[in-house]
Structure formats: structure tokens, C-alpha cells
Amino acid sequence: MSTAQTVAQLFALDPLLEPEELAIRDTVRQFGVDRLRPHIADWFEEGRLPVRELAAELGSLGALGMHLDGYGCPGMSASAYGVACMELEAVDSGIRSLVSVQGSLAMFSIHRWGSEEQKQEWLPRMATGEALGCFGLTEPDFGSNPAGMRTNAKRDGDDWVLNGTKMWITNGSVADVAVVWAQTDLADSPAGIRGFVVPTDTPGFSAPEIHKKLSLRASVTSELVLDDVRLPASAMLPDAAGLRGPLTALGEARFGIIFGSMGAARDCLETAIAYAQSREVFDKPLAGYQITQTKIADMALEVGKGHLLAYHLGRLKDRGEITPEQVSTGKLNNVREAIAIARECRTILGANGITLEYPVIRHANNLESVLTYEGTSEVHQLTIGKALTGEGAFR
Structure with missing residues (x-):
């Protein structure tokens, strides 16, 4: 029997990341395993999040405003920030939203557009999570x-x-x-x-x-x-x-979503594969049926392609070459595919897929919000359409 591969192995994704990016990914992933995953289903069910407590921990991890320079910010690459968002959203979109709003919206706006006094007053405390x-x-x-x-x-x-x-x-x-x-x-x-x-x-x-x-x-x-x-x-x-001010900040947050949404998709797919391998149907593992493997193969293609798109856009952003239309392309594709993957994975889990014992329905529900915030799919379609045709169709 052949050894099962992960999507990362299938697409040879890890060699596309720099050593520092791999280290950040692994650190944030382990933080998710140790600190977040044991509690996230309860937080979701109870409709709460210990924001201040987590902000302090995320600040000590260097995850708040991590792609900004100076004022206590780590000054990491955009790609490093992206893989951190991917690992946070693999746990829950709400956790990544906390980090995105803190770093890519509030801190970025002050860092990019603020006075020196505003930067000195707020950014160092926001980077540590002391101020939200x-x-x-x-x-x-x-x-x-x-x-x-x-x-x-x-x-x-x-x-x-x-x-x-x-x-x-x-x-x-x-x-x-x-x-x-x-x-x-x-x-x-x-x-x-x-x-x-x-x-x-x-x-x-x-x-x-x-x-x-x-x-x-x-x-x-x-x-x-x-x-x-x-x-x-x-x-x-x-x-x-x-509007240049707020829209530039929204572009920063959308960039994080390009990566983050693929984290949610990957977590759903890995959950579905593990479930299919252990669940027996008619005296045979669910993973051994052709229709299950077809679903898994199709979803793996989209998860892999979504990672490749995110990594490519990360390199463009690191070089200062990314355009708003390219950000819209990444956000539209990756969130749309992520929500479709979450729904398909739910079918593999059957009735178990609607419980919080597994993360799939939670990711699916969260992605309904991610689909429409920081620009709806329709807005991004029109942005891409304008770029390709030269005609604005928003009105």
C-alpha cells in the first residue's frame, strides 16, 4: 500500500518558502495547536473570544503589525505575514480577523497615514497587544x-x-x-x-x-x-x-485573506481525509471509494492552486509590484474555492460534519462572512472586469 501524501507534498509547496517563512509558519501553527485549537469550538459555540488575552500572546509572538517597520513592529515580509494568516485561519477565521484588523487596518492606517505623534503614541502598544x-x-x-x-x-x-x-x-x-x-x-x-x-x-x-x-x-x-x-x-x-486611505488599508487586509482562506480550506480537507480513512462504510474505509477519492482529488487541486496563487502574490507584494486587481483576483478565487471546499468536505463527514466536534461546519459558516467582507465577490469581479475590459461597470 502506498504512503499517503499531503497537499503540500503533492504540490511541493514547502520549497517555495524561505527558511524564515517556514519558521514563522511552524511557530504560528504550533501556537494554534497548543493555545487555540483546544478552545476554539467552545469559543465559537459560546459566541465569545478572550481578545485581550490573545492579543497579548499574539503580540509576544510578533504577529501584530508584523509586516510593518519600526515602532516596535517586526518588519517581516508580506509573504511571512501571509503564511501567519494562513495558520491562524486554519484554526478559525475569527482569530485571523483579530490580527488583520489590528495590523492591516488600524495599525497600517496609522503607520502609513499618521503623524509622528500618532505613530509614537499608538503603534508600540498595539504591536505588543497592550492597545487594541x-x-x-x-x-x-x-x-x-x-x-x-x-x-x-x-x-x-x-x-x-x-x-x-x-x-x-x-x-x-x-x-x-x-x-x-x-x-x-x-x-x-x-x-x-x-x-x-x-x-x-x-x-x-x-x-x-x-x-x-x-x-x-x-x-x-x-x-x-x-x-x-x-x-x-x-x-x-x-x-x-x-478614499485612497481606507481602500489602501483594505488592500492590506485582503492580502491576508488570500492566504488565510486557504488555511481554512486546508484544515477542512485534512479533516475530511482523516475522517474518510477511519470511517468504515460497508466494511471498507470511506477513503477507499472512488467517489470519495474524486472529491478529495478535486479539492486538493484547488487547495494546491490556491496556495500557489497566494505565494505568487506574496512575492509580488514583497517586490512592491502587486496591483489592486491582483489582490482582487486572489481574494475572489481563494475565498470562493475555500467555501466550496468546506461544503464538499461536510458531505464526506455526513451528519458528523454539522457538529463542532469537527471544524468543517465552523469554517463553512465563517467563510460566509469572509466571502463578503473586505469587498464582496461581486465587487472583486467588477474590479477584474474593469482591468480586463477598460470599462467600469460599478454603476
């Missing part, structure tokens, strides 16, 4: 069209006064600082949009948590309410004018 951040762009009525946001910032003397509501904000109710995007009347800002660094203990700021979720249950999701939140002029991100 969130990112306020999406609104109840404006997700795919952020230019229509109603949250506004009006000048009052030397201050800014913010009013509005943001929705579906990861880490919102546990954050120490929120990067909030709002409409202003500044002539130098396209559409008037500017970003503000908002300490969450500012009077008028509240973040009620959203409950009764059936996806990303092991994640804190909140609404942000800004009711006459008064900020000094120094709270504005000085170098971010218009």
Missing part, C-alpha cells in the same frame, strides 16, 4: 459604496466634531483606539473623506457589541456610534485624503 484597534469604514447603508458614507466631521474652532454610525466593526467594543473615516468639507480631500484617530474613551463614543451571529462567532463584532465626539485637530490622519 479597530477600523470604522462600513456603515449600515454603505458597504460596497463607502463614498456615500454619512458619518461626518465638522470643524468647531480648532476641534473636529464627529457624528455617525459604523457597522460590522471587528474588535470594536474592546478597542482602545478606532480609526474612523468621515465626510468633511475640506477642499483638499476627494469626496471630503478624511481619517481620524479616535481614543475610544472619548465622550460620545460607544461601541455596542453585535450578538446572535451565526458566522465569526469567535470574534468581537460591534457597531460604532459617534455622538458629538469632539477631537483635537491633531486627531486627523494628516496624509490620508479621500
Whole structure:
């Protein structure tokens, strides 16, 4: 009998990673085994996550803002950050979301667009997990069209006064600082949009948590309410004018999803293979039936191709050559394939596939959110379509 291979062996994936990237992958994977996997099903079922506790541990691991330079950030490559996201999402999308929002949205926005004072105040503490951040762009009525946001910032003397509501904000109710995007009347800002660094203990700021979720249950999701939140002029991100600021940050988060979604897909496939090898049907292992092997082979192809695409885009990003259209291509393909793989794996597990004893239905539910956040599949299809045809079709 031949020895079974993994998808990594089938596609010879490990030689495509640098030694440092392999070391980071193995470290984060072991952290998942030791610290996260024993608890994740309970956290998901109970609809909670010990965010502050985990943030401190992830900070000591170097996983928060790991691809940023200076201010206590590790300054790793984009590919290293990607493989870390892959291992975190192999455990649960909610864990990777915590890291993505902290590092790729909140920290990245301050690092890229903030003043030196803002960077010094927040980034070192955010890198260690001492301070938590969130990112306020999406609104109840404006997700795919952020230019229509109603949250506004009006000048009052030397201050800014913010009013509005943001929705579906990861880490919102546990954050120490929120990067909030709002409409202003500044002539130098396209559409008037500017970003503000908002300490969450500012009077008028509240973040009620959203409950009764059936996806990303092991994640804190909140609404942000800004009711006459008064900020000094120094709270504005000085170098971010218009939608370029938030959309650049979203590109960073989407990049992590390209890798992360394949972690979830791989975990589902490995679970399904192990189950099929041990489950007997008609006095024979389920893995020994042609239809089961056909499913496994087809899913392995997509997991392998998804890894190759992620690694390729990682190298492009490391060279500073990646484009938004390429990020959209990776996000659209890998998340779409990951959710299809999760659903197919559920069929191999049968009734056992709907329980939290196995990770498959949890991954499938989580991927329903990953499919639509950081840009819906339709938005990414139109982005790719515009790149290929030269015609915009968003409206």
C-alpha cells in the first residue's frame, strides 16, 4: 500500500518558502495547536473570544503589525505575514480577523497615514497587544459604496466634531483606539473623506457589541456610534485624503485573506481525509471509494492552486509590484474555492460534519462572512472586469 501524501507534498509547496517563512509558519501553527485549537469550538459555540488575552500572546509572538517597520513592529515580509494568516485561519477565521484588523487596518492606517505623534503614541502598544484597534469604514447603508458614507466631521474652532454610525466593526467594543473615516468639507480631500484617530474613551463614543451571529462567532463584532465626539485637530490622519486611505488599508487586509482562506480550506480537507480513512462504510474505509477519492482529488487541486496563487502574490507584494486587481483576483478565487471546499468536505463527514466536534461546519459558516467582507465577490469581479475590459461597470 502506498504512503499517503499531503497537499503540500503533492504540490511541493514547502520549497517555495524561505527558511524564515517556514519558521514563522511552524511557530504560528504550533501556537494554534497548543493555545487555540483546544478552545476554539467552545469559543465559537459560546459566541465569545478572550481578545485581550490573545492579543497579548499574539503580540509576544510578533504577529501584530508584523509586516510593518519600526515602532516596535517586526518588519517581516508580506509573504511571512501571509503564511501567519494562513495558520491562524486554519484554526478559525475569527482569530485571523483579530490580527488583520489590528495590523492591516488600524495599525497600517496609522503607520502609513499618521503623524509622528500618532505613530509614537499608538503603534508600540498595539504591536505588543497592550492597545487594541479597530477600523470604522462600513456603515449600515454603505458597504460596497463607502463614498456615500454619512458619518461626518465638522470643524468647531480648532476641534473636529464627529457624528455617525459604523457597522460590522471587528474588535470594536474592546478597542482602545478606532480609526474612523468621515465626510468633511475640506477642499483638499476627494469626496471630503478624511481619517481620524479616535481614543475610544472619548465622550460620545460607544461601541455596542453585535450578538446572535451565526458566522465569526469567535470574534468581537460591534457597531460604532459617534455622538458629538469632539477631537483635537491633531486627531486627523494628516496624509490620508479621500478614499485612497481606507481602500489602501483594505488592500492590506485582503492580502491576508488570500492566504488565510486557504488555511481554512486546508484544515477542512485534512479533516475530511482523516475522517474518510477511519470511517468504515460497508466494511471498507470511506477513503477507499472512488467517489470519495474524486472529491478529495478535486479539492486538493484547488487547495494546491490556491496556495500557489497566494505565494505568487506574496512575492509580488514583497517586490512592491502587486496591483489592486491582483489582490482582487486572489481574494475572489481563494475565498470562493475555500467555501466550496468546506461544503464538499461536510458531505464526506455526513451528519458528523454539522457538529463542532469537527471544524468543517465552523469554517463553512465563517467563510460566509469572509466571502463578503473586505469587498464582496461581486465587487472583486467588477474590479477584474474593469482591468480586463477598460470599462467600469460599478454603476
